[in-house]
Amino acid sequence: MKTLILAEHNGIELNPTVLQSVTAAQFWEAPIEIFVVGSNINAVAQQAASIVGVSRILQIDAEHLAPQLAEDVAELIASIGVEYQVILSTHSSYSRNILPRAAALLDVDVISDALEIHADNTYVRAIYSGNVNATIQSKDAIQILTVHGNNFVAANSNNSQVEIAKIAVQATQYQSRWVSEARFESARPALSSAKVVVSGGGSLGSAAGFDHLLSPLADKLGAALGASRAAIEAGFASSDILVGQSGIVVAPDLYIAVGISGAIQHTHGMKDSKVIVAINQDPDAPIFQVADYWLVGDLFKVVPELTATLQ
Structure with missing residues (x-):
């Protein structure tokens, strides 16, 4: 079986936390694939393809996916989820909006903000505002989780490129729709x-x-x-x-x-x-x-x- 990483990005470049996700995914010693969704994201997919330890990139590039609405991305993940043993991303507002939806569609639980990975299905996460660490075991066939990125060293990148598989999809109508976005631009670091x-x-x-x-x-x-x-x-x-x-x-x-x-x-x-x-x-x-x-x-x-x- 394989591990799938949901890649967070801004349409131009990968979020650096994707590198931490790759390190976390290496625990399972299985092929790692990165799922990149959006519009006009060739450059993002190429960045992902250069990460050491990744075996393949799945690129879904369509105009209607530019805003990366959670309904769209979650359904795409669920449509291929049975092919993977593990689906993960670093814990962020992006991943916690998408992966629980995908987990519900696949009828499995989601482990949120895992601090440590102890076995194929055993994790440590903080509860009670970080005052207690709980060890959790999941019996689901597909493990879906977000990881605490800063607990994992970022993977390296090099000049090599793994396969980028481009997947075509059709637009789907949901109750929610993208209206507009007002971006706050800052010269300061994220x-x-x-x-x-x-x-x-x-x-x-x-x-x-x-x-x-x-x-x-x-x-x-x-x-x-x-x-x-x-x-x-x-x-x-x-x-x-x-x-x-x-x-x-x-x-x-x-x-x-x-x-x-x-x-x-x-x-x-x-x-x-x-x-x-x-x-x-x-x-x-x-x-x-x-x-x-x-x-x-x-x-x-x-x-x-x-x-x-x-x-």
Whole structure:
């Protein structure tokens, strides 16, 4: 049997987490195929074909698949699912929207955000906001799962190209339809894969305070910006940079938390960072319990001084 990886991409290039998916898939020691869906995605398929350890690329390229609606992609996966022992992807909003649908169509369960793979059908995943690790065994004939990407080393790429099999499909009508998309363009690195992340919380007081205090620091460090739920709900930042259990899970080399108290839901999304620096005026803030370095002080004095020091 074979292993199938659902490839996340933006229509131009693969998401780097696909490389982590390949490493996770190598556990089964079976041929690995990558499933690339979209429109005008030859370049993406070629990138996937250069990943070491992959045996074949399945490319489904059609105009109606440009938005990669979950209904479309899930049905395509389900249509070929019986050919595979394992279907997986790294855990993200993209994969958790698609793979549970595919699992339902195939009448199997889905294992979400697996931290470790212990056997062909045994996994470890976090529960209770990351406070407990549970070992789960699946008896389904087809194992469908998302993996915690940062727990797996990225696979390498080279100049070789494996076979790219192009599959033709017909458009299908669903109750949902694509209307439009408004993209937010940023010169900063993507939050999910950034090496440095600067995140702000509700203590920043306003959207202007969030931007004026954190943006210069992030620019100096070449960092991505993140935010706690308190900052999002207060309207200080957009929801697409939410770090936490219900947002984006990050594990950068350096995570700087500014004015974030440290609710469990937030720390679950950043606790795997290599170095955590917390700046807060409350000496009893829970964030200090997971921080490697911390500073108690007035954010509006400390952060500008830190930024100036980096010049």
